[in-house]
Amino acid sequence: xxxxxxxxxxxxxxxxxxxxxxxxxxxxxxxxxxxxxxxxxxxxxxxxxxxxxxxxxxxxxxxxxxxxxxxxxxxxxxxxxxxxxxxxxxxxxxxxxxxxxxxxxxxxxxxxxxxxxxxxxxxxxxxxxxxxxxxxxxxxxxxxxxxxxxxxxxxxxxxxxxxxxxxxxxxxxxxx
Numbered sequence: 705x706x707x708x709x710x711x712x713x714x715x716x717x718x719x720x721x722x723x724x725x726x727x728x729x730x731x732x733x734x735x736x737x738x739x740x741x742x743x744x745x746x747x748x749x750x751x752x753x754x755x756x757x758x759x760x761x762x763x764x765x766x767x768x769x770x771x772x773x774x775x776x777x778x779x780x781x782x783x784x785x786x787x788x789x790x791x792x793x794x795x796x797x798x799x800x801x802x803x804x805x806x807x808x809x810x811x812x813x814x815x816x817x818x819x820x821x822x823x824x825x826x827x828x829x830x831x832x833x834x835x836x837x838x839x840x841x842x843x844x845x846x847x848x849x850x851x852x853x854x855x856x857x858x859x860x861x862x863x864x865x866x867x868x869x870x871x872x873x874x875x876x877x878x879x880x
Contacts, residue, residue, distance in 0.1 A: 724786065726816060728863035731818075732816040740785070748856075749791075749792065751792050752793065752854045758791045759779050762852070763781070766813075768787075771788075778791065809857070812861050816862055819860075820848055823850075836848055844866060848860045
């Protein structure tokens with residue numbers, strides 16, 4: 705990793721200014737869902753035949769909030785700042801030329817180590833067979849896969865705590 709024009713020390717700490725993701729660790733406290741209004745730099749758009757089922761799954765299972773609804777057309781869901789998902793009605797007579805589209809793809813969402821098990825359990829209760837157990841990955845995260853009602857392969861990713869001294873030694877030894 706090389707951030708041009710940025711010192712080693714500021715690359716990680718500077719991100720804390722704009723990122724809602726807490727410092728990794730077993731005791732990391734997740735931020736509350738963000739209810740403010742901002743211009744979204746990027747968001748996921750999904751299509752659903754059943755907006756009510758999608759809303760229940762995303763809010764009660766994944767911990768998102770319903771920020772805005774256009775009844776029968778679209779719901780705008782959010783978790784932390786910059787974790788926005790728009791779910792639009794699909795199917796015949798849904799009102800737009802692209803309404804017959806199906807959701808395809810995958811998305812990774814940051815969660816805390818404390819949250820991952822609770823979210824997996826809630827989603828499994830809502831849609832049995834839609835989840836995998838959290839497993840540790842070699843890139844220092846705990847991850848679980850969830851298949852949403854819209855067909856999205858969602859990966860919950862909880863960063864695990866790192867030894868900052870060991871990381872600094874590694875980066876210095878690799879010319880970073």
